Amino acid sequence: MKKIIIANWKLNSNIDFIKNYIKKINKINFNNNKYEISIAPPIIYLYLINKLIKNKFNTTSQNIDIHLSGAFTGETSGWMLKDINTKYVIIGHSERRKYHKENNKLILKKIIISKKSNLIPIICIGENEKEYLNNESIKTCKLQINCLIKNNEQILDNTIIAYEPIWAIGTNKTADLKHIIKIHKFIKKHLKKNNSKIKIIYGGSININNAKNIIQNEEIQGLLIGSSSLDINNFINIINSINEI
Ligand code: PGA
Numbered sequence: 001m002k003k004i005i006i007a008n009w010k011l012n013s014n015i016d017f018i019k020n021y022i023k024k025i026n027k028i029n030f031n032n033n034k035y036e037i038s039i040a041p042p043i044i045y046l047y048l049i050n051k052l053i054k055n056k057f058n059t060t061s062q063n064i065d066i067h068l069s070g071a072f073t074g075e076t077s078g079w080m081l082k083d084i085n086t087k088y089v090i091i092g093h094s095e096r097r098k099y100h101k102e103n104n105k106l107i108l109k110k111i112i113i114s115k116k117s118n119l120i121p122i123i124c125i126g127e128n129e130k131e132y133l134n135n136e137s138i139k140t141c142k143l144q145i146n147c148l149i150k151n152n153e154q155i156l157d158n159t160i161i162a163y164e165p166i167w168a169i170g171t172n173k174t175a176d177l178k179h180i181i182k183i184h185k186f187i188k189k190h191l192k193k194n195n196s197k198i199k200i201i202y203g204g205s206i207n208i209n210n211a212k213n214i215i216q217n218e219e220i221q222g223l224l225i226g227s228s229s230l231d232i233n234n235f236i237n238i239i240n241s242i243n244e245i
Pocket of ligand 1: 164168169170171203205206224225227
């Protein structure tokens with residue numbers, strides 16, 4: 001199974017940034033039998049990036065609405081994202097849970113509508129610092145997953161689960177490998193899945209110093225990279241470092 005590297009730009013970039021970024025990234029060589037690289041820009045730039053980027057890359061939306069069309073001012077639907085060739089959609093990111101009050105009920109609706117639109121959901125779960133310190137990481141992840149699978153065990157088939165401990169996002173405090181592996185193994189066991197149906201990836205302060213060490217573990221099938229993906233030279237260095245494996 002290919003491992004996936006996703007560059008989550010969050011609310012950053014502009015046209016000049018994109019032209020420079022895509023020009024540089026289009027030139028890199030990586031083992032695309034082994035890795036898939038996806039760019040997650042702000043939604044407004046997806047169309048442009050899908051036009052500029054070479055075939056060996058693809059794109060990820062940072063959000064999706066729960067409706068496909070209609071009177072829902074300000075929203076973007078799965079049909080539209082698919083119409084412009086987007087492949088993945090991030091759902092349940094802790095920043096959306098926190099700043100936009102997205103709860104598990106809404107997250108489930110977004111997963112369902114993504115699948116209906118033939119987009120692959122990347123579903124973020126993870127504990128906060130207090131839960132981590134209280135040794136409740138598994139408990140929190142289990143609860144978040146159970147809210148999604150309670151009426152349909154299959155709903156998470158053919159999706160990506162991103163384990164992103166909240167305390168590790170944007171803090172330079174990467175979770176240690178042992179902890180990440182423990183949670184990844186738990187998720188796999190809890191969902192009783194073989195590797196082909198669900199990818200489990202890690203996100204949270206990935207950088208040039210830790211990417212290789214984390215991705216080379218067989219339990220970890222990808223990385224969701226925020227701030228370290230914003231500087232194109234930095235992101236290319238990360239890709240080159242893991243390409244050596
Ligand atoms: P970070 O963000 O790499 O800046 O910690 C990761 C994410 O939020 O997806």
